[in-house]
Amino acid sequence: MHNGARYSLETGSGGSREGSGARLVLTGPYLVSTIGGVDRNLRSIGEDLSTIDLSGVTEIDTVGAYVASSLAQKHGAEIVGADERATRLVNAVSGSAGGKANVRPERPTTLTRVPAAVGEGVFEFAGGVRGLVTFIGALIAGIGTLIAHPRRFRGKALVRQMELVGVASLPIVGLMSFLIGIVVAQQGAVQLRQFGAEIYTINLTGRLNLRELGVLMTAIMVAGRSGSAFAAQIGTMRLTEEVDAMRTIGISPMEALIIPRILAAFLMMPLLGFYAAVMAIIGGAFIADLTLGIPFLTFLARVQEVVPIYDLWVGLAKAPVFGLIVGIAGCYQGMQVKGNSEQVGLRTTKAVVQAIFMVIVLDAFFAVFFTEVGWA
CATH class of the missing domain: 3.30.750.24 (STAS domain)
Structure with missing residues (x-):
């Protein structure tokens, strides 16, 4: 040795x-x-x-x-x-070194933690607003570039996204709307029966779904389905450096990835909202035929008589705005992914939550606005 x-x-x-x-x-x-x-x-x-x-x-x-x-x-x-x-x-x-250090760090007092958490939230919000404004500015610039150079527009990408956002959503949106129509008609009839006004179930179902629930529930479903997909897809591409590779070879991610998705949500939301409203009215007619004794075709004919046409325009006017919000939230959060795969899940969740929150806030604003202009 x-x-x-x-x-x-x-x-x-x-x-x-x-x-x-x-x-x-x-x-x-x-x-x-x-x-x-x-x-x-x-x-x-x-x-x-x-x-x-x-x-x-x-x-x-x-x-x-x-x-x-x-x-x-x-x-x-x-x-x-x-x-x-x-x-x-x-x-x-x-173990005889005599150290007296705590195994766990001391927890700051409430008076320290609460202001610190509030301050972090304020800075995070300010950073998010700044990033969103920057993103919207880049989006507008990208749209302007495509208007100036139409041949750069990716029509096939738009058609593909319209298929994913619109056509692929028809089954779940239709089923959801049909069931909502059943619930609205059935619960409305229960309440109106107390006043002997069950016939007004038709008015309630038709106006509520065409004006509010059809487009609102559709926007929430699209946010959970397509908005999350936008964030996850773009976030994964950011994580695997595919977005950086696109920039390296001269392809604009804004033109290739973001604009087709936002435009697809913008264009398909009015169609999906109208489809959802129709399916909800059909659901209401179905339950009315079964439980109220109102024939199915009579219910549909009565809807045409009692629902003013501007209710349809109100719903269709809100739909593209909701689609724009869902598309921007999903794409923006996807572009913020960096660091590790956990960010994909976090940003996807943020995209859905922010989109649904903004949709509900704007729906309340639209309700007040259209009431003030006489479209109540």
Whole structure:
């Protein structure tokens, strides 16, 4: 063991406890790379030890310090001859370093945490507003570029996104709207029956779905379905550096990825909203035929008589605005993904939440606005 750790046993010399046991002298480097040859022999020492002498140790690390400390604890021996580094390591591994540091950091007080959280929220909101304004500016610039150079417009990408946003959404939007129509008609009839006015269930179902619920529920469904898809798709492309690669080869991500998606949501939302309103009215006619005794075709004919045409225009006017919000929220959050895959999930969730929140806020604004202009 010329280049490794070595040891020797000396009897009859016990240091401060002379005569009570043998003296173990460690020499050479006691490192993780050199201690393997003597470790097993040291563990198998059967004699009582009174002293472990480290004065001959040339180098030591935490493994060597642990071996010396465990031998000292096992035999009740005293460690002597250790230099400053060896003493520090032995104390550290034996738990006798005397440190009083808390395992967990102290939690700031409420008076500190609350203002800090509010401040972080304000800065995050300000940064989000600044980023959104920048994104909308880049979107407008991209649209202007396509108007000036129409041949750069990606028609196939737009058609594909219209298929994904519109055609693929028809089953779920239709089923949802049909069931909502059933619920509105059934619950409305229950309440109106108290006043002997069940016939006005037709008015309630027709106006409510054409004016409000049809387009609103469709926007929420599209936000959860297509808005989240926009954020996840673009976010994944950001994460895998496909967006950067597109810029490198001279393709504008705004023209290739973002504008087709936003335009598809903008164009398909009025059609989906109208489709949803029609399916809801059909659902109301279905339940009215079953439970109220109002024939199916009579219900539909009555809707044409009692629902003013401007209710249809109100719903169709709100739809493209809602589609624009859903598309911008999804694409913007997707472009903010960076760092790791967890960001994709976080940004997708933000896209859906922000889109639904803004849709509901704007719907309330539209309700007040159209009432003020006399389209109540």
